[in-house]
Amino acid sequence: MMRGNRIFLTCFYWAFVLYVFIPLILMITMGFKDSKFIGFPIRSWTLDWYASVFSNTEILSTFGYSVTIAVLATLISVFVGTWIAVLLEGRKFWGRMVIMGLTVMPALVPGIISAIAFRIYARLLGIEPGMGAIVWSHAVHTVPFVALVVMARLSTLPKSQIEAARDLGADPLIAFVRITLPYLIPAIIGASIFCMLISFDDFVRSFFLGGYEPTLPVLIFAKLRSGMSPEINAIATVALVLTAAIGIWAERFTRRMNKDS
Amino acid sequence: MTDQTPLVRIEGVSKHFGDTVALDNLTLDIARGEFVTFLGPSGCGKSTTLRILGGFERPTSGRVILDGKDVTTQPPEKRQVNMVFQDYALFPHMTVKQNISFGLELKGMDKRGIQRRSDEIMAFLELSAFGDRYPGQLSGGQRQRVALARALAPNPALLLLDEPLGALDAKLRGQVQQELKSIQRRTNKTFFFVTHDQEEALTMSDRIVVMNQGKVEQDGTPEDLYFHPASRFVAEFIGETNLLSGEMRGHEDGAVVMDWFGQTLRGHAPAGAPRTGAPITASVRLEKLGFHAERPATANAVQGKVVGKTFLGSRMAVDLMIEDAQGATLRAFVDAETGQTVGADPVWVGWDSDSMAVLRD
Ligand SMILES: Nc1ncnc2c1ncn2[C@@H]1O[C@H](COP(=O)(O)OP(=O)(O)OP(=O)(O)O)[C@@H](O)[C@H]1O
Numbered sequence: 210m211m212r213g214n215r216i217f218l219t220c221f222y223w224a225f226v227l228y229v230f231i232p233l234i235l236m237i238t239m240g241f242k243d244s245k246f247i248g249f250p251i252r253s254w255t256l257d258w259y260a261s262v263f264s265n266t267e268i269l270s271t272f273g274y275s276v277t278i279a280v281l282a283t284l285i286s287v288f289v290g291t292w293i294a295v296l297l298e299g300r301k302f303w304g305r306m307v308i309m310g311l312t313v314m315p316a317l318v319p320g321i322i323s324a325i326a327f328r329i330y331a332r333l334l335g336i337e338p339g340m341g342a343i344v345w346s347h348a349v350h351t352v353p354f355v356a357l358v359v360m361a362r363l364s365t366l367p368k369s370q371i372e373a374a375r376d377l378g379a380d381p382l383i384a385f386v387r388i389t390l391p392y393l394i395p396a397i398i399g400a401s402i403f404c405m406l407i408s409f410d411d412f413v414r415s416f417f418l419g420g421y422e423p424t425l426p427v428l429i430f431a432k433l434r435s436g437m438s439p440e441i442n443a444i445a446t447v448a449l450v451l452t453a454a455i456g457i458w459a460e461r462f463t464r465r466m467n468k469d470s
Numbered sequence: 471m472t473d474q475t476p477l478v479r480i481e482g483v484s485k486h487f488g489d490t491v492a493l494d495n496l497t498l499d500i501a502r503g504e505f506v507t508f509l510g511p512s513g514c515g516k517s518t519t520l521r522i523l524g525g526f527e528r529p530t531s532g533r534v535i536l537d538g539k540d541v542t543t544q545p546p547e548k549r550q551v552n553m554v555f556q557d558y559a560l561f562p563h564m565t566v567k568q569n570i571s572f573g574l575e576l577k578g579m580d581k582r583g584i585q586r587r588s589d590e591i592m593a594f595l596e597l598s599a600f601g602d603r604y605p606g607q608l609s610g611g612q613r614q615r616v617a618l619a620r621a622l623a624p625n626p627a628l629l630l631l632d633e634p635l636g637a638l639d640a641k642l643r644g645q646v647q648q649e650l651k652s653i654q655r656r657t658n659k660t661f662f663f664v665t666h667d668q669e670e671a672l673t674m675s676d677r678i679v680v681m682n683q684g685k686v687e688q689d690g691t692p693e694d695l696y697f698h699p700a701s702r703f704v705a706e707f708i709g710e711t712n713l714l715s716g717e718m719r720g721h722e723d724g725a726v727v728m729d730w731f732g733q734t735l736r737g738h739a740p741a742g743a744p745r746t747g748a749p750i751t752a753s754v755r756l757e758k759l760g761f762h763a764e765r766p767a768t769a770n771a772v773q774g775k776v777v778g779k780t781f782l783g784s785r786m787a788v789d790l791m792i793e794d795a796q797g798a799t800l801r802a803f804v805d806a807e808t809g810q811t812v813g814a815d816p817v818w819v820g821w822d823s824d825s826m827a828v829l830r831d
């Protein structure tokens with residue numbers, strides 16, 4: 210009986226893994242097909258699509274644009290999110306739950322709704338669509354993740370650490386910079402990578418708030434409209450490998466840092 | 471400033487947490503170079519007192535005077551007081567040396583001064599070999615020494631220690647107790663030590679302040695507290711004792727005379743002597759009861775029957791039933807040899823009036 214269960218669970222697990230990964234495997238495979246048309250059978254293989262992606266200045270500059278947006282949005286998000294976390298953690302004051310709720314909200318609002326809301330708001334404020342608007346919307350969207358991750362880490366900092374620093378002559382600011390901040394670094398790095406990936410991946414906000422220059426997902430979307438070609442598979446594969454590598458590295462890094470202290 | 475002024479003066483300090491009264495009008499002086507121990511059961515306000523001295527809590531009322539200056543509202547970083555935390559609170563991302571230098575840097579000491587002082591204190595506490603290690607790579611005892619080194623490095627006027635030995639196993643604990651005491655002697659610093667372990671308090675302190683429910687129960691030398699406890703609480707909290715319930719009879723030659731189930735006993739008088747006829751309790755330590763074949767010439771003597779013996783290694787605990795005192799019992803420590811010979815015949819036990827403390831109550 211136990212044995213039967215185990216076999217069933219194992220089969221179920223692998224079926225699930227296949228279900229999740231088959232589309233990805235197909236996508237990657239097609240990027241190496243020596244033909245303009247996607248689909249089986251594959252008669253010959255090539256790296257030409259990759260060569261064309263890496264020599265296409267439009268694609269490269271779009272990639273750079275997306276990365277720039279991700280980095281800027283992350284910087285803002287980390288600053289604001291950490292600040293909120295430090296303000297809220299371990300303190301009791303009236304309205305704490307309200308602030309908490311408002312902080313988490315942007316993560317829960319559907320992308321399309323927040324994109325439209327941002328679009329309207331940006332017009333009201335006279336902000337042109339473009340990089341600034343995209344960065345702003347991405348930052349707002351990712352602040353909750355930073356705030357929650359940093360708060361979780363902060364709640365595990367023993368109070369005696371800060372007291373010891375104060376005891377040895379540190380005023381509250383020095384204690385924060387020399388004790389609290391180093392303690393938060395693993396959480397901040399983890400949250401930053403996460404924010405960057407979210408921003409890099411975002412389509413809806415970038416689409417609604419973008420100007421003439423597209424971000425990578427928006428460019429892929431535009432290319433799709435003019436017909437599917439293995440070039441898109443190649444772009445997507447490069448993006449996939451990069452994000453997966455960064456994501457896995459960040460996860461392991463955070464885990465190691467958390468274990469050390 | 472002469473050495474006569476107390477280093478610390480706690481003046482009528484109370485601390486309330488909501489409805490909880492953690493400290494109730496505490497007044498206490500601490501002299502320079504003293505090893506003072508705060509002893510009491512869990513929740514009696516020991517940590518609260520320490521935290522008020524360190525500047526981590528503000529008293530609800532009262533004042534704290536440090537070296538003649540009112541520091542009641544001063545934040546911790548302004549006080550010449552350092553603390554060894556119960557969990558040590560070493561900074562995990564700094565090496566031993568960086569931990570120790572932290573307080574020196576913040577004092578504005580120059581690089582060479584920091585180097586010299588941290589080397590000196592590490593050598594003093596035998597930590598020189600561990601300077602580049604992180605706290606996570608040290609044993610419990612080593613961490614404890616780092617915490618001590620870090621607190622001593624800035625040369626504080628007063629060192630606060632909140633149950634710093636709690637995390638150590640029994641053997642290491644004994645060693646570190648001796649070490650701490652000798653460090654205190656060698657540095658000639660004022661140590662304010664908190665523990666709920668009475669043995670630890672007795673072995674280490676110049677002076678013990680016994681706390682109970684936010685109030686000072688008794689304040690004195692370890693010998694004082696042990697042999698002349700002022701209250702039932704102290705008598706029972708420190709060591710093992712015989713409690714004798716009787717009735718006050720009066721005074722005679724500076725001793726209190728009491729009646730204990732028909733036996734007249736003489737004891738050490740408490741500060742506020744009770745009225746004649748009032749019920750009183752006296753405490754006499756197990757090792758103060760002497761065994762004799764004949765009636766001894768001590769102030770107190772009763773005859774008893776051995777009803778139980780417990781072998782404790784170097785000595786033996788003997789339980790006696792006193793027939794002349796309506797079958798009341800006494801427990802005594804005797805050396806193992808005497809313990810073996812007594813048993814069959816009734817024995818006489820005697821004790822001085824000074825070794826029996828009449829308790830306040
Ligand atoms: N921050 C706080 N908020 C509310 N009550 C507190 C706080 N700190 C201490 N107390 C209460 O004050 C009383 C004294 O606490 P304190 O920590 O001084 O005890 P203690 O003598 O150090 O005990 P222990 O031996 O368990 O450490 C306790 O009843 C405790 O519950």
Ligand SMILES: [Mg+2]
Binds near residue numbers: 516517518
């Ligand atoms: Mg305590």
